[in-house]
Amino acid sequence: MVTLPDGTRVPALGQGTWRMGEDRRARKAEVAALRLGIELGMTLIDTAEMYGEGGAEEVVGEAVEGRRDGLFIVSKVYPHNAGRRAVAAACERSLRRLGIDTIDLYLLHWRGSVPLAETVEGFEALKHAGRIACWGVSNLDVADMEELWSVGGAACATNQVLYNVDERGIEFDLIPWCAERHIPIMAYSPVGQGGRLLRHKALAGIAARHGATPAQVAIAWTLRLPGVIAIPKAADPAHVRENAAAAALRLTEEDHATLDAAFPPPARKRPLAIL
Ligand code: NAP
Numbered sequence: 324m325v326t327l328p329d330g331t332r333v334p335a336l337g338q339g340t341w342r343m344g345e346d347r348r349a350r351k352a353e354v355a356a357l358r359l360g361i362e363l364g365m366t367l368i369d370t371a372e373m374y375g376e377g378g379a380e381e382v383v384g385e386a387v388e389g390r391r392d393g394l395f396i397v398s399k400v401y402p403h404n405a406g407r408r409a410v411a412a413a414c415e416r417s418l419r420r421l422g423i424d425t426i427d428l429y430l431l432h433w434r435g436s437v438p439l440a441e442t443v444e445g446f447e448a449l450k451h452a453g454r455i456a457c458w459g460v461s462n463l464d465v466a467d468m469e470e471l472w473s474v475g476g477a478a479c480a481t482n483q484v485l486y487n488v489d490e491r492g493i494e495f496d497l498i499p500w501c502a503e504r505h506i507p508i509m510a511y512s513p514v515g516q517g518g519r520l521l522r523h524k525a526l527a528g529i530a531a532r533h534g535a536t537p538a539q540v541a542i543a544w545t546l547r548l549p550g551v552i553a554i555p556k557a558a559d560p561a562h563v564r565e566n567a568a569a570a571a572l573r574l575t576e577e578d579h580a581t582l583d584a585a586f587p588p589p590a591r592k593r594p595l596a597i598l
Pocket of ligand 1: 338339340341342369370432461462483484510511512513514515516517518521538539554555556557558559560561562563565566598
């Protein structure tokens with residue numbers, strides 16, 4: 324479990340939804356995958372108005388219908404909808420698609436041209452109106468976070484950023500910056516989108532030692548830090564089961580040394596990697 328700045332406790336392992344809601348023929352399977360994940364304890368679900376242009380929020384809405392209690396639903400607003408009035412309208416549209424009364428955590432998807440102060444104002448108004456429980460950001464590097472703080476952003480509940488064993492740049496400065504302020508990091512693409520990362524021999528070797536899979540090793544690695552939440556996306560039920568079981572996998576010091584050798588931690592500042 325991870326504790327948000329307001330004291331809310333959320334599971335460290337949740338589910339992503341990017342690429343869901345894009346094809347109606349896949350909908351039944353996507354809903355079933357999310358429900359399976361919920362049953363297996365991955366009760367935090369991350370979505371966005373951008374995913375499938377509302378389609379993913381509708382899939383989430385269908386998956387959570389009749390079982391809202393105990394779930395933690397995260398959605399994101401487009402930067403161009405992050406103005407004072409536009410954010411309220413965007414939030415209402417998201418709530419309608421999700422079929423819920425309150426979004427648990429509402430994020431600015433990435434920084435656009437709307438001043439951060441205005442977005443903070445809009446988020447705070449939504450909080451006071453009970454339409455969101457808390458708010459946060461995504462894809463903001465340290466300088467942007469500093470600016471956010473300077474405009475009243477200290478209530479920020481998370482920063483959702485790219486983080487996996489092959490994308491470790493944020494360990495240099497953003498992770499320590501957030502940790503000092505007790506802001507959890509939400510790690511997106513924790514299995515490297517199921518591509519090259521999962522074929523790396525270092526992951527394969529560690530997986531074999533544990534009777535696990537490379538994806539499980541990749542997820543367990545992101546969860547080694549106390550303030551990190553990982554949100555792998557899986558529409559395939561076998562992947563969902565695999566990912567859920569990764570929460571119980573404990574990597575050894577030797578595993579960590581192997582991974583550090585294969586994917587060295589950053590020795591200097593790197594610009595924030597974004598997908
Ligand atoms: P990801 O979770 O690293 O990878 C998802 C891909 O990997 C899917 O193709 C999935 O296939 C496959 N996969 C999942 N589990 C697997 C396993 N155990 N073994 C093999 N393949 C597996 O990448 P992501 O979707 O980019 O990131 C996760 C979530 O983070 C997103 O869905 C979204 O909610 C969020 N995100 C946020 C941002 C942002 O800007 N804030 C950017 C990117 C992502 P199947 O679907 O076929 O199972």
